[in-house]
Amino acid sequence: MRHYEIVFIVHPDQSEQVTGMIDRYRQLVERDGGNIHRCEDWGRRQLAYPIAKIHKAHYVLLNIEVEQHTLAELESGFRFNDAVLRSLTIRRNRAETGNSKIYEEALREQQKKLEREQRQKMELESRRKELEQAHASKSKAETAVKAADAEESEPSKPAAEASSEATADQEPDSAGGSESAVVEDPAEKAAEESLEEPAGAAEPGQADDSVPEDADDPEKTEKERPAEGSAPDEAATDEAETETD
Structure with missing residues (x-):
């Protein structure tokens, strides 16, 4: 068996199929007793030059140890797979196991x-x-x-x-107060009482007050009497003088 290093590029639209492709190639290599010493998935990377107007692709690296006919079958699978854009196989002197x-x-x-x-x-x-x-x-x-x-x-x-x-509480009180004011108004009550009393009637106190104060003074009464009596004498004298004339 000989050692080979293979790099193949997968179409970016088929990146989801890369894991399945690696599993199939692994089974193909191990079927005849071969070994895969290194398998690296580099993911999408920029291409060195556009391929079919594609600028990025999915890279995969394999270091295998297989027989010649197994390698030929593997390369044939790369050529007839539309998802694989390019592939490169290099012969190695020993197995590469490091990253x-x-x-x-x-x-x-x-x-x-x-x-x-x-x-x-x-x-x-x-x-x-x-x-x-x-x-x-x-x-x-x-x-x-x-x-x-x-x-x-x-x-x-x-x-x-x-x-x-x-x-x-104040509203009923105010209502009651207004009613009592209407009923117990002193002015209205006095007017009603005055209408009920007979006209010209006087109270006892008022009758006593109407008596002249001079009646209680006898000296003043006696002095005023001659004056009152002289008045008719003067009138008679005037009449006599008139007749004489």
């Missing part, structure tokens, strides 16, 4: 990609937690505000009820 430089670079890229995805995932998780915490704190604040508003509104409710009750 190639291209594969190591691909592994580093994959590792970076995984780390980037994990970092993004962690950032998203931290943002989600921050949003949840902010939402929780906001909910607590709203609950506290509602509780404070409820506590403030509770004392005001009894006060409002008391004021409404006082207003309701």
Whole structure:
């Protein structure tokens, strides 16, 4: 058996079939007692030159140890497979088992990609937690505000009820007061009483007050009497003088 290194390029639209193709080639090599010392999937890479207007393709590397007829059958499968754009077979002196430089670079890229995805995932998780915490704190604040508003509104409710009750109590009182004012108005009552009393009637106190004060003074009465009696004498004298003339 001889050692060979094979590189074949798969159409980018058939990248999903690469795993199945590798499994078939592995079975073909191992069927006649051959060995696969190295199998590397390099993924999609830029082509050195366009092939059928294609700029990228899927690369696969195989280091095998097989008989000549097995190699011929393998190369025939490459030629008649439309998914394989190109293939290259190189004879090697010994088995190559270590990773190639291209594969190591691909592994580093994959590792970076995984780390980037994990970092993004962690950032998203931290943002989600921050949003949840902010939402929780906001909910607590709203609950506290509602509780404070409820506590403030509770004392005001009894006060409002008391004021409404006082207003309701005052309304009947005011109505009753107005009725009593209408019934017990002193002016109206006096007018009614004056209408009921006979005209010209005077109270006993008023009759005593109408007596002249001079009646109680005898000296003043005696002095005023001659004056009253002289008045007729003067009148008679005037009449006599008139007749004489």
